[in-house]
Amino acid sequence: MEKDLIRLFELIEIYNPSFDKKIIEKAYHFAKRSHLGQKRLSGENYFLHPMEVAIILATWKLDTKSIVAGLLHDTIEDTAVSRQSIVNNFGEDIAVLVDGVTKVTNLRLKGSIQKDFVENLRKMLIAMSKDLRVILIKLADRLHNMRTIEYLPKNKQRENSIETLEVYAPLADRLGMGKVKGELEDLSFKFAYPDDYSQLKKISEKYYKNAEAHILSITKSIKKELDKIGKKYEIHSRKKHLYSLWRKLLRPENDWNFEKIHDIVATRIIVSDIGMCYEALGVVHSLFKPVPYLGISDFIAQPKPNGYRSIHTKVFGPAGRIIEFQIRTFEMHRQAEYGDSAHWAYSEAKSSSKLSDKVLESGIRFSDQKISLVKQLIEWQNEIVDSDEFTKSMKVDLFSQRNFVFSPNGDVYDLPNGATPIDFAFSVHTKLANSMIGAKVNGKMVPLDYKLESGQVVEILKSKNSKKLSSKWLEIVVTTLAKREIKKQLT
Numbered sequence: 001m002e003k004d005l006i007r008l009f010e011l012i013e014i015y016n017p018s019f020d021k022k023i024i025e026k027a028y029h030f031a032k033r034s035h036l037g038q039k040r041l042s043g044e045n046y047f048l049h050p051m052e053v054a055i056i057l058a059t060w061k062l063d064t065k066s067i068v069a070g071l072l073h074d075t076i077e078d079t080a081v082s083r084q085s086i087v088n089n090f091g092e093d094i095a096v097l098v099d100g101v102t103k104v105t106n107l108r109l110k111g112s113i114q115k116d117f118v119e120n121l122r123k124m125l126i127a128m129s130k131d132l133r134v135i136l137i138k139l140a141d142r143l144h145n146m147r148t149i150e151y152l153p154k155n156k157q158r159e160n161s162i163e164t165l166e167v168y169a170p171l172a173d174r175l176g177m178g179k180v181k182g183e184l185e186d187l188s189f190k191f192a193y194p195d196d197y198s199q200l201k202k203i204s205e206k207y208y209k210n211a212e213a214h215i216l217s218i219t220k221s222i223k224k225e226l227d228k229i230g231k232k233y234e235i236h237s238r239k240k241h242l243y244s245l246w247r248k249l250l251r252p253e254n255d256w257n258f259e260k261i262h263d264i265v266a267t268r269i270i271v272s273d274i275g276m277c278y279e280a281l282g283v284v285h286s287l288f289k290p291v292p293y294l295g296i297s298d299f300i301a302q303p304k305p306n307g308y309r310s311i312h313t314k315v316f317g318p319a320g321r322i323i324e325f326q327i328r329t330f331e332m333h334r335q336a337e338y339g340d341s342a343h344w345a346y347s348e349a350k351s352s353s354k355l356s357d358k359v360l361e362s363g364i365r366f367s368d369q370k371i372s373l374v375k376q377l378i379e380w381q382n383e384i385v386d387s388d389e390f391t392k393s394m395k396v397d398l399f400s401q402r403n404f405v406f407s408p409n410g411d412v413y414d415l416p417n418g419a420t421p422i423d424f425a426f427s428v429h430t431k432l433a434n435s436m437i438g439a440k441v442n443g444k445m446v447p448l449d450y451k452l453e454s455g456q457v458v459e460i461l462k463s464k465n466s467k468k469l470s471s472k473w474l475e476i477v478v479t480t481l482a483k484r485e486i487k488k489q490l491t
C-alpha cells in the first residue's frame with residue numbers, strides 16, 4: 001500500500017479504529033486518477049494537495065465521510081468529474097459535502113473589507129455550506145493552500161492572505177480552533193501587509209526577549225509553590241502571534257505602546273483539574289498582586305462564546321511590570337488549541353475514548369433534532385457583536401431565510417427572503433434607488449419585482465437624473481428600509 005495512505009490510516013485509527021478503510025482507499029485512487037497530469041504551482045503533483053487536506057482533517061479527528069470528501073474536494077471544480085459520478089461512487093452524503101466545498105470555494109472576498117460586508121460574506125459562507133463539515137474541509141483546504149502560498153504570484157498571495165485574515169481565521173476562531181486561527185494569521189500577515197510585518201518583526205524582538213527573561217524569573221517561585229500541591233501541572237510561556245500583537249498595537253487605547261501589551265508572552269499554567277485551577281490562581285496571587293481593574297477574567301465560570309475556557313489574571317511582577325497568566329486544565333488546553341471539531345462528539349461519547357463514525361457524524365452533522373451547529377455559530381456571532389449588531393443579527397434568525405447578494409464590485413449585502421432589486425438598491429443607497437430604471441442579475445435584465453437569490457450579482461441601472469418613486473414599488477419591496485423611504489418620499 002502507498003506510504004501516504006498508510007499514514008492517513010494510522011492517523012484515523014487513533015480516534016476511530018472501526019473506520020471504513022475501503023471507501024477511503026477508493027476515494028484515494030479516484031482522486032489520484034482524476035487529478036492525474038495536473039501539477040500545482042510548486043511543480044508537485046496536484047494530488048498532494050487533497051491528500052494533505054485529508055491528513056489535516058484526520059488530525060482534527062473528523063468522521064470518515066469528511067475525510068473522503070477532503071480527498072475529493074477539488075474533483076468537481078478542477079477535473080472532469082461530475083457531481084453525479086461522486087453520487088454513483090460514494091453516495092449522496094459525500095456528494096453534498098464535495099458540492100458544498102465547491103460552492104464555498106467560489107465565494108471570494110472581492111469587495112471592500114468593510115466590517116459589514118466581510119461579516120455578510122462569513123454568514124453567507126455558513127449559510128451556503130449547510131453542514132459544518134463543509135466549513136471544516138474548507139478550513140483544511142485553506143490551511144494547506146496558505147502553507148504553500150509562496151508559489152503563487154504576488155497579487156494572488158496578497159488577495160488570498162487578506163481573505164484568509166478577514167474570513168477564514170475568524171471562522172476558525174469561532175469554532176474555537178485557536179491553533180488553526182494562529183497559523184492562518186501568521187501565514188497571511190507577511191503577504192497581506194508585508195511592510196508592517198517586517199517592521200513589527202524587527203521592533204518587537206527586544207520586547208519578546210525582555211518579557212521572556214522576566215517570566216523566567218518569576219515562574220521559579222510559582223513552581224516551588226505548585227510543587228507543594230502534589231498534582232501534575234505544566235508551565236509554558238508562548239509568544240503572542242505577530243498578527244494579533246499587531247492588531248492589539250493598532251487599537252487606539254494601546255497606540256503602539258508595547259508596555260500596554262501584557263500578554264506579549266503569555267504564561268500558561270496547565271493543571272489536572274478545575275479545583276487546581278483555582279488553587280493555582282491562589283498561588284499566583286499570593287506571590288504577585290493582581291492589577292486592580294484589569295485583574296481576573298474567569299472564563300471557566302463564564303466560557304467565551306466560542307467555548308474557550310481559562311482563568312486569566314494580570315499581576316504585577318518584579319519592578320512593577322504587568323504579566324498575564326492563563327490557567328486551565330489539560331482538557332481545556334486541548335480544546336483551545338485544536339478546536340472543538342470533535343467536542344460535540346466527545347461530549348456524547350465521554351465514557352469511551354474511541355469514537356465510532358456514527359457518533360462522530362451525528363455530532364458534526366446539520367440536523368433539525370439536534371442543536372444545529374450552524375445555529376450555534378450564529379449565536380456565537382450574536383454574543384460577540386455589540387448590541388446594535390445583536391438586534392440586526394437576531395433578525396437574521398436562520399440564514400435559510402436570508403439572501404446574500406453581491407454588488408458588481410463584490411460587496412456582499414444581506415437581504416431577507418423575497419427581496420427584489422429595488423430592496424437591494426435601497427440597501428446600497430437611497431440615491432441609487434432614486435435614479436433606478438432597471439436591474440441586471442448575473443448580467444441579464446430582470447423585472448423590478450424579481451426575487452433575488454443568494455450568490456447573485458445585482459447591478460442597478462440608473463438614469464442620469466433622479467426621479468419620483470412609483471407607489472407601485474410599495475407593493476413590491478419587502479425590506480422595512482425600502483418601505484419607509486418610499487412612503488417618506490411619496491407623502
Ligand code: MN
Pocket residue numbers: 049073074141
Ligand atoms: Mn483545494
